[in-house]
Amino acid sequence: MKIGFPVTVGLLTALISGCASSPDRQITELGESKPVSIALCDPSPVKVKRDDSSQLPASTDPETKLVAHEQAEELPFAEYDIPLVPVSGALEAHPQTFYSLSDLESLAQANNPTLIQSAAQVEASRGAAYQAGLYPNPVVGYASDQIGIDGTAGELQGAFVSQEFVTGGKLKLSRAKWTQQICIAETNLSAQYTRVLNDVRIHFYRTLAAQQMLSVHHQLLANARDNLQTHKEMLNLGQTNQAGLLQAEVDLHRARLKQMAAENNLEQEWRDLVAMVGTPELQCTILKGSLEPATEVYDWSSAMHQLLENSPEIVAAWERVQHDEITVERERVQPIPNILVNVDFGHNFETNNNVAGVTAGLPLPVFDRNQGTVDQALADLNQSRxxxxRLELSLMSKLSDKYRDYRTARQHVETYRSEMLPKAKEAYDLLHESYKRRRAPWPEVLMAQKIYYDLQAEYIMSQLQYHESEIAIRGMLLTGGLEVPSAPMSGGHIDAVPKPR
Incomplete structure (x- = not known):
C-alpha cells in the first residue's frame, strides 16, 4: 500500500507523541552509546489528570498537585532508531528494511556517474598514450612522367612509396609523456572515489542526525502539549492567569513548527543522500548507525602528516611536474629533423626498361627550432612546481579550519555526554521525585524535561559536526561527489596538433 507523506508523518507524530509520558520506553544507561528503541504506545494525547484525593484549595496550597505522574518518566538518551518518513506519496516506506553506511557506500561505488566519468578519462589517456607512440604511416601512390609525348600516356609509368623516419626518440618521449597522464588520471580516479565516499558518509550522518532530531522534536511536542494542558488545569485552580495560558499555547505552536521543520529537513537530507549514492529511486527506509564518536583521536601533527603524504591532490600535482619535465625534453628534440625517404619504380616505355629511383630529404631547422614551444613547456614546468x-599551503589552511571544528565538536560531545546530559536527567528525576512528594510544582518538572530534550538536540548537532569534520580530515578534505571530475591536464598549444606528442 502506498502511504502519502502527510498521512505517514501525522501517524508517526501521533504514535511517538503518545509516548511522551509513558514509563514503558527503554533508556540507555548514561555513558553508553547503544541506540535506544522507541516503543510505540497509545497514540492518545497526553492528558493532565487531577488527583482528587490530594487536591487542596489553591489559596492554601500554591504547589497543588496537578498531574498524577507517580512514576518517573524515563527520558531517552543519545540515540534513536526510528524509520524514515517517505519523501513523497509515490514512495513506500519499508519498516523491515534498513541501510547501513557500508550498504550505501557499495551502492555509490556502483551507481555514482562521476566515477564512470573519471574512469573514462583514464581510458582516454591510455588511448592517447598508445596513439602518441605509433609510427607514421607510409604513403603509396601512382607516378608517371612526360605524359602526352607523341600522344602516349607518358614516357614513364609506375608507382612510389614514401616513408617518414622519426628521429631523436620523439615517439618514445611522446608515449612517456602521455603515459604520465595515465598516472594522473588514475590518481584523479582514486581521489574521485574518496570524494564520493566522503560525501556519502557526510550525507549519511546528516540524514541519521535528522532522523534522531525528528524523534527529539516529537518528544518536545509532547512536552508542549502536556505544558498547555497543565496551564489549563492551573487556570481552573487559579494558579495562573490568561497570559500564562496564552504563552503555553504559543509554545505549543512553536514546538509544532519545529517538528514540521525537522520533518522537512529529514525529507531533504534523504533526497540529498540518494542523489549522492546515484539511486534517486531508492525508497525511504531505516538508516542503521550511531552518531557516537570514534575512539581514535586525531592530533594536528598526525593529521597534517597524513594529508601531505597521502593526499591524491598533492600526488597528482607531483605527477604533473613529472609530466611537464617529460614535455620539456620532448619539445627540445622536436627540431631534430625527421628523414623522408621516397622510392619510385616503373616502366620506361621509351627505352622499354624497368626503372627505379630513390629520393631522401629532411627539413633544415634554420628558422623554426621550436624555441617558443620549449619556452612554453619550461613555463608550464615552473608553474607546476x-x-x-601552493596546494600544500592551501590544504594546510583548510585542514586548520576543519581541525578547529573537529576539536570543538569533540569537546562539546564529551561534555554533553559526560556532564550536561547526565546532570539534566538527574535534575529531572529529582524534580519528579519532589513533585510526587508535593515539594515541587509540575510545571518545573516539565521545564526540566524540556531542558533535557533541548540539550539532547544540541548533543545530536555536536555529534553531526564531529562526524563532518572527522570525515573531512580522514578523507583528506576531498568533497564534490557529484561535480565533473577535472581532466588530468588542461589542453594547450602543444596538444593542439593532429597527432599528440
Whole structure:
C-alpha cells in the first residue's frame, strides 16, 4: 500500500507523541552509546489528570498537585532508531528494511556517474598514450612522367612509396609523456572515489542526525502539549492567569513548527543522500548507525602528516611536474629533423626498361627550432612546481579550519555526554521525585524535561559536526561527489596538433 507523506508523518507524530509520558520506553544507561528503541504506545494525547484525593484549595496550597505522574518518566538518551518518513506519496516506506553506511557506500561505488566519468578519462589517456607512440604511416601512390609525348600516356609509368623516419626518440618521449597522464588520471580516479565516499558518509550522518532530531522534536511536542494542558488545569485552580495560558499555547505552536521543520529537513537530507549514492529511486527506509564518536583521536601533527603524504591532490600535482619535465625534453628534440625517404619504380616505355629511383630529404631547422614551444613547456614546468607548494599551503589552511571544528565538536560531545546530559536527567528525576512528594510544582518538572530534550538536540548537532569534520580530515578534505571530475591536464598549444606528442 502506498502511504502519502502527510498521512505517514501525522501517524508517526501521533504514535511517538503518545509516548511522551509513558514509563514503558527503554533508556540507555548514561555513558553508553547503544541506540535506544522507541516503543510505540497509545497514540492518545497526553492528558493532565487531577488527583482528587490530594487536591487542596489553591489559596492554601500554591504547589497543588496537578498531574498524577507517580512514576518517573524515563527520558531517552543519545540515540534513536526510528524509520524514515517517505519523501513523497509515490514512495513506500519499508519498516523491515534498513541501510547501513557500508550498504550505501557499495551502492555509490556502483551507481555514482562521476566515477564512470573519471574512469573514462583514464581510458582516454591510455588511448592517447598508445596513439602518441605509433609510427607514421607510409604513403603509396601512382607516378608517371612526360605524359602526352607523341600522344602516349607518358614516357614513364609506375608507382612510389614514401616513408617518414622519426628521429631523436620523439615517439618514445611522446608515449612517456602521455603515459604520465595515465598516472594522473588514475590518481584523479582514486581521489574521485574518496570524494564520493566522503560525501556519502557526510550525507549519511546528516540524514541519521535528522532522523534522531525528528524523534527529539516529537518528544518536545509532547512536552508542549502536556505544558498547555497543565496551564489549563492551573487556570481552573487559579494558579495562573490568561497570559500564562496564552504563552503555553504559543509554545505549543512553536514546538509544532519545529517538528514540521525537522520533518522537512529529514525529507531533504534523504533526497540529498540518494542523489549522492546515484539511486534517486531508492525508497525511504531505516538508516542503521550511531552518531557516537570514534575512539581514535586525531592530533594536528598526525593529521597534517597524513594529508601531505597521502593526499591524491598533492600526488597528482607531483605527477604533473613529472609530466611537464617529460614535455620539456620532448619539445627540445622536436627540431631534430625527421628523414623522408621516397622510392619510385616503373616502366620506361621509351627505352622499354624497368626503372627505379630513390629520393631522401629532411627539413633544415634554420628558422623554426621550436624555441617558443620549449619556452612554453619550461613555463608550464615552473608553474607546476609552484603549484605543489601552493596546494600544500592551501590544504594546510583548510585542514586548520576543519581541525578547529573537529576539536570543538569533540569537546562539546564529551561534555554533553559526560556532564550536561547526565546532570539534566538527574535534575529531572529529582524534580519528579519532589513533585510526587508535593515539594515541587509540575510545571518545573516539565521545564526540566524540556531542558533535557533541548540539550539532547544540541548533543545530536555536536555529534553531526564531529562526524563532518572527522570525515573531512580522514578523507583528506576531498568533497564534490557529484561535480565533473577535472581532466588530468588542461589542453594547450602543444596538444593542439593532429597527432599528440
Amino acid at each position: 609552484a603549484n605543489v607548494k
